[in-house]
Amino acid sequence: MSESPFTGVYGNDAVAPDPEPAVVPAPRTGDRRSARRRKSAAEAAPPPAAPTGRRRGAPAGGGADLAAPVATGRRRRGAPAAAAAGHGNWRRIVPQALVVAFLAGGTTAFVAADKSVRLTVDGEPRTLHTFADDVGELLAAEGLGVGPHDLVAPARTEALGDGDEIVVRYGRPLRLTLDGQSRQVWTTAGTVEGALRQFGVRVEGAYLSAPRTAPVPRAGLALSVRTERSVTFMADGRESTVRTNAATVQEALGQAGITLQGQDTTSVPPASFPRDGQTVTVLRITGTREVREERIPYETERTEDDDLFAGTEVVERAGRPGARRVTYVLRTVNGVRQKPRKVAEETVREPVTQLVKVGTRPLPTSVAGADGLDWGALAQCESGGRPSATDASGTYGGLYQFDVRTWQSLGGSGRPQDATGQEQTYRAKKLYVQRGATPWPHCGRRLYR
Numbered sequence: 225m226s227e228s229p230f231t232g233v234y235g236n237d238a239v240a241p242d243p244e245p246a247v248v249p250a251p252r253t254g255d256r257r258s259a260r261r262r263k264s265a266a267e268a269a270p271p272p273a274a275p276t277g278r279r280r281g282a283p284a285g286g287g288a289d290l291a292a293p294v295a296t297g298r299r300r301r302g303a304p305a306a307a308a309a310g311h312g313n314w315r316r317i318v319p320q321a322l323v324v325a326f327l328a329g330g331t332t333a334f335v336a337a338d339k340s341v342r343l344t345v346d347g348e349p350r351t352l353h354t355f356a357d358d359v360g361e362l363l364a365a366e367g368l369g370v371g372p373h374d375l376v377a378p379a380r381t382e383a384l385g386d387g388d389e390i391v392v393r394y395g396r397p398l399r400l401t402l403d404g405q406s407r408q409v410w411t412t413a414g415t416v417e418g419a420l421r422q423f424g425v426r427v428e429g430a431y432l433s434a435p436r437t438a439p440v441p442r443a444g445l446a447l448s449v450r451t452e453r454s455v456t457f458m459a460d461g462r463e464s465t466v467r468t469n470a471a472t473v474q475e476a477l478g479q480a481g482i483t484l485q486g487q488d489t490t491s492v493p494p495a496s497f498p499r500d501g502q503t504v505t506v507l508r509i510t511g512t513r514e515v516r517e518e519r520i521p522y523e524t525e526r527t528e529d530d531d532l533f534a535g536t537e538v539v540e541r542a543g544r545p546g547a548r549r550v551t552y553v554l555r556t557v558n559g560v561r562q563k564p565r566k567v568a569e570e571t572v573r574e575p576v577t578q579l580v581k582v583g584t585r586p587l588p589t590s591v592a593g594a595d596g597l598d599w600g601a602l603a604q605c606e607s608g609g610r611p612s613a614t615d616a617s618g619t620y621g622g623l624y625q626f627d628v629r630t631w632q633s634l635g636g637s638g639r640p641q642d643a644t645g646q647e648q649t650y651r652a653k654k655l656y657v658q659r660g661a662t663p664w665p666h667c668g669r670r671l672y673r
Contacts, residue, residue: 339386346394347414358383359390368392373410397444403451404497415439416447426451431469455498457482459506473498477506487511487555511555514564520546522575532583535644538637543578546571587650594653597671602652605667611645624652624664 342351345368356362360380363370370376373395378388393412398419400409411419417436420427427436429452434445450469457464459482470476474494477484484494487509498504522543532538548571552564600609603623607613614621621641622631626648631640634651643651661668 339384339388341384341387342389343392344389345392354384356384362390363392371395375412394442396440396442398440399444399446401448403449411440413440420449425449428452429467429469453498453500456503457506458503460508468498470498472496473504482506507557509555509557511553514552514554516550516552517572518548518550520548520571520575522546522578524578524580526580526582528584529581530584532581532637533585533587533647534583535587535647536583536637537642538581539578540581541576541579544576546575547573587646591650591653591657594656597656598673599649599652599671601670601673602664602667605670606664611648612641614641623648626651630655630663
């Protein structure tokens with residue numbers, strides 16, 4: 225006979241033990257956390273009760289160790305009740321696991337919405353947590369208002385992510401006077417040097433009204449800058465070029481070692497701003513003053529007189545010129561004499577106005593006893609037919625070569641050559657009536673041709 229697997233200490237009469245109760249299978253679900261909770265609950269359930277009956281054939285003392293627990297009929301009858309209790313526990317555990325899973329998912333979403341960002345405002349950094357979706361929302365949440373002159377990087381419309389860095393620089397007004405030209409500008413730089421570099425202004429060798437490291441406050445700053453320039457001076461036959469940030473030409477002259485003395489000056493105003501590449505000529509000036517007495521011409525005032533024949537003028541009061549004393553400056557510039565320049569004048573004697581009467585009475589059309597003669601031929605012979613003609617000595621004048629005394633005795637005024645040709649012919653006819661052709665010994669016979 226073959227040996228039973230339960231022989232040995234139990235003997236041949238030992239009974240094989242009943243199988244252990246089956247474990248309740250876990251519900252099929254994708255939630256790993258719920259599965260772990262169910263497993264823990266199963267492990268925490270109390271173990272089945274140990275059998276109390278002795279095996280048949282066992283010694284009364286029962287001192288030997290059992291190879292396996294022996295199941296009794298009572299235990300087999302209690303197995304269904306234990307399985308039902310296990311199913312009831314799982315009905316309570318599954319809803320709790322679902323609530324825990326929902327809460328865990330919400331916590332995960334909450335943690336994902338929180339972002340850690342680095343915000344730098346005017347060079348001062350700080351790290352903060354935010355739920356903002358973009359840069360503009362973050363700035364609004366932090367109470368940081370920005371204007372058109374402020375710098376925000378990245379832009380306010382850019383989306384915000386965890387670990388992003390945002391930079392804000394506020395604009396500052398700057399009243400900049402650059403090489404004599406003033407203008408209002410804006411800068412986001414924090415120092416004077418940074419602002420000038422932002423505008424592309426060369427600061428090497430320049431004059432600054434404020435230190436390079438001086439801060440530019442939010443309220444603004446007035447800054448004067450004179451960049452280094454190259455200026456050439458022509459003086460005393462020599463050429464000298466200097467690099468300067470001077471405010472005036474005269475200041476640059478001093479830096480070049482050139483001195484102005486007396487009336488010396490420059491080709492541009494000494495107080496003007498020196499420009500880059502400008503050439504300035506130094507003018508060495510020597511000068512004297514000269515006083516001259518000059519004539520002041522008199523004026524002539526004419527009045528009409530109907531007692532005088534037309535074309536006749538009578539000087540009622542002779543005019544007299546005045547005199548004035550004029551001071552001139554005579555200058556020599558770089559050895560070249562200049563045109564005299566009048567600097568002062570003083571009237572020594574006032575001029576006297578000349579008064580002249582002008583005749584308006586019409587001349588007679590004829591002179592009895594003289595009409596019908598060839599007065600044109602006589603005039604052509606005496607003066608060539610010219611009313612203003614005079615002889616070489618200046619004694620005789622006019623068409624018919626009157627002397628002044630004869631002319632005035634005939635009613636004429638002034639000089640005969642100053643009267644009209646019509647008046648001269650009228651006076652000549654009157655003379656003919658008085659004396660015939662004798663006043664014209666050489667040309668008188670032409671009257672009869």
